[in-house]
Amino acid sequence: MIGYGRNNFTWNGSLRELGGSCPVFCAERRRTSMTAITSSCSGLEVLLSTLQNAGDVESTLNVLKVLDELLSAGTDRRFHYMISKGGSEALLTALVKFGRSFSPNYTVLLPLLQLLAKVGYRDCRIGMKAEEAGAVLLTLNLLRHNVKDDMRAAACLWAIQVFSSSVSTANLIGENHGLDVIFSLIPHYTTKHLHTIKAAIHAFSALLGTKANVRSVVSKGYISGLLQLYKDWHSKDTQHVATAICHVLLCCLHKLTHITAGRQAFITEGGLALLYQTTQTCLLSKCLESLVEPSMQLMRKCLPRTPLPLPSDLSAYTFPLPGKSNGMADVDAALDESGKDSDEDDENNQNTDSRDYDEDLETDLNKLLSRPDPDRPKYLLPYYSFLCPELSHDFQELDLSSESEESSSSSSLLYEEDMLLHSLLSSRSRRRSSNSSTSSLSSHTDTAASRTYTDTSQIEACDVDSQSSALSTSPSIRTMVRAATDKDGSPGQRKHGQDDEVEGPEEESHYSTTIDRLLEKHGPRILHHEPKLYCSTATKTKSIPGFNVLAFPDFWGHLPPPGCEPMPPRKANIQRQKVFQDIQRFLNLADLINEVVFDLEDSSVESRCDSLKFFSKFECGNLRKAVQVRRYEYDLILNADANCSQHTQWFYFEVSNMVADTPYRFNVINCEKSNSQFNYGMQPVLYSVKEALEGRPHWVRAGTEICYFRNHFCPVRGRQRATFYTLTFTVSFKHTEDVCYLAYHYPYTYSALQVHLKVLQQSVDPATTYFRQQNLCGSLAGNMCPVVTITAYPAKKAWKDMHQLRNRPCILLTGRVHPGESNASWVMKGTLEFLCSNDPVAQSLREAFIFKIIPMLNPDGVINGMNRCDLNGKDLNRQWCKPDPILSPTIYHTKGFLYYLNSIGRTPLIFCDYHGHSRKKNVFLYGCSVKETLWQSGSTVDTVGLKEDPGYRTLAKILDRIAPSFSINSCNYLVEKSRSATARVVVWREIGVLRSYTMESTYNGCDQGIYKGLQTGTREMQEMGAKFCHSLLSLIKDTKAVYSTRLIKHVEFDHASHNCFEDDEPPCVEEIEYSTNCCALKDTDLDSEVDTAIAD
């Protein structure tokens, strides 16, 4: 039998069995030693039954003692075993039995309540069980009768704390004024009865788990009382013995501020100032460190919601849409859509866990395998035959066997820029051949010289000077440029400089000649870029506001900086410091300037003479408003996508009037994404005009003290639940009075693309390369959408050669459907340049394939500095299922072209849409696979009989070996329902392109391979574009086209495969959100609380 006395109880057997009675061990043991188990199980059951039934004090005490020792000697498993055997119910029954007595016996009740607290702490159903047993109000009554008795009150409070884990139980206690009783037990600072005080605060905090209790407590004005308590305990507890009490007080405040009234009360009762001040003290002492984070979170959460200082949430840019009566996009519809909007690139927001993701996978086999009917009648397709000029081209030049230019004979579009370009190129080559005299040439003679070298009168019509003056750079640049010429100009130029005071047409023309001179003297020699051609091209670019100013970097050009740019490590507690400064805005109003210094919609705004000057009214520019907050701090507000009220992320603006070596803090306050690579080593990019004029025309990664966190701003109206995030960074400029540009990422304008294509066309060797640029269609704003065809010129006009040409498989590449993803354009630039190069691999690819490239699917979005949409306010990469011919013309016609290729039996071998990814590092591919989608979703569909060509994986495997930025581990081939209208999925499903991809490039850098820890630059992006082409070599064999093993050797296998499985970004060291459920405030261990209280 089992003895109840400590000394004669058979511990060992019972302990072992209890310890081993978790389900894992049980089954086996049950079979092998049935008898032992039966006896020990029944041993516990006997104990519990004794507890429930024995009326006498002595046996109850004995059982409690045994149980307590049994449980405290082991792990949590014993508790759970006991709970599973009805332990909680037994204790509750005993409690009710002894507690109901007219004069309760506390000799039994005390250990009973203590054990109940420990067991209940682990029993998630303890609240319900206590209610059923009638123990809840009984315990509250016991507490009422014992408020003066320390130990008894504590025991009741522990029980109440654990009972309150159930909402209904907590509400029951609240309704019976339990909160008032308990709150009255929390005194001001004292060194006595700390255990009881702690127990009271914990119980109070536990009761605040329900909305009803929170409302009741807030309405009774307890926040003021709690703040007073916190202040008192915090200030008087100089020995830091009661830090835990302060902690729980903060936890109570956190719970009370879940509701609006709570946050308001916190502010009106001076909570912000109090916590700000106490937190300053906490920072001085290591012991109080644990109070800092909860205090910060509490303050952030309670900062009054402040609407953005804007007239409207709608974009400053609106565009009248065809067919819309009010000329505006349906704003509400756009808003509705936003809720579920997330990107191909983008990364479901954080709250989407993997389970949700799996649910998003397409598991309908019919949808995965069947091909939908075309979205348009067949007779519309032949229209697109014009986009395959190489198929009908007669290559007559081959007969003439001369080097006459293909472009001049076939191009139907003769642009004056072509002429200009021609003249520039010829004058440049002339200059290069006689560069000794170059520097002494004045711009006038140079222009004259260039005229001499051109042979037609048409050049006169596009005089270089008049072209460059048609679009000028911004006023601050003019000043700078003047300064630069004055500094190193000849005496004659200085004389001109003196006349500069007078603004007017003369000044204008003088300015353009100055630019010419500067270009001549300092102009960078950037491959495939022509500043003057850029000017003349940009004049034709159609923007909503009618831009008439060029951003200097786009005009002048950019060269990748010589060194590499590592991701800077995050400074410890950087977010904390920034948030402190933000809180100060509410406390030290006298320090604030709060003056608007730039407003896109109000040109009358003048900045103070000692403030920075901002400007963004140029192609790709995005900055809507700048507010000087303090002497060296500015809030920046980004412009929403045109005809729309959201999608802020991309920025690009000019800043001037700075003082060198002074840290300026910039806060972009209306970011929308819930996290950003800016928290993981990414920096914005900076371009200095002074540096450029000194021969360093580089966009460089810049900015320190960078972090990204949720802020207190909210939209002007509507979407009240929407929140914004702050991207903050600090820049110390190198030069005083410089003109600089800051951007989210390396800008790449629509005009830059056009110039690039023109220069590229001129650069190809027409004897080997067929290069043809055409217009797919006009955009909504009337900009053309270029389509480029690149393939090899046939060697001879023999039937065999022509047959080979006309049977080359097609590869279709597209990009920049999302205008904020400028990285996609840089990768595309690399692809285009490589394909046009003399590299033998490129030559081989041209001989094997016909490349059809649509480098910018969303010209209007790019031009107007938008981030996500087109002028229709829609994400174009969600329009592929049924693109509207009027509202989404580029998508409609790209898809039409694909249908056409399909109809003539020339379905592309590869389709790849270039994107940028804002949340991940590296470059990677998304593709489509039926089998992988079904496997991943855990679908029960039998995939054994399903045949799928595994070729969709080849490119990624090759890229992983040859492209340093590429990471195969980030690739996937899943078909998601939410992506069913994206290019990748539609081209795969409707056009039947097996290898249909999205290529995602990071904005930040790599966490693997030889670029590990480095931020990516334009050089690396262009390299990626070239490596993508290299990987296409692998297909040549497949297609049984021209193939040479020699060429494979040419591909450098420049780094080892990096098959390391690294997790996606680890959590940020600081909480970006503040709405988290006071996670910094973990309850203390109730066991030790109870035990130490008893021991004392």
Ligand SMILES: [Zn+2]
């Ligand atoms: Zn994208």
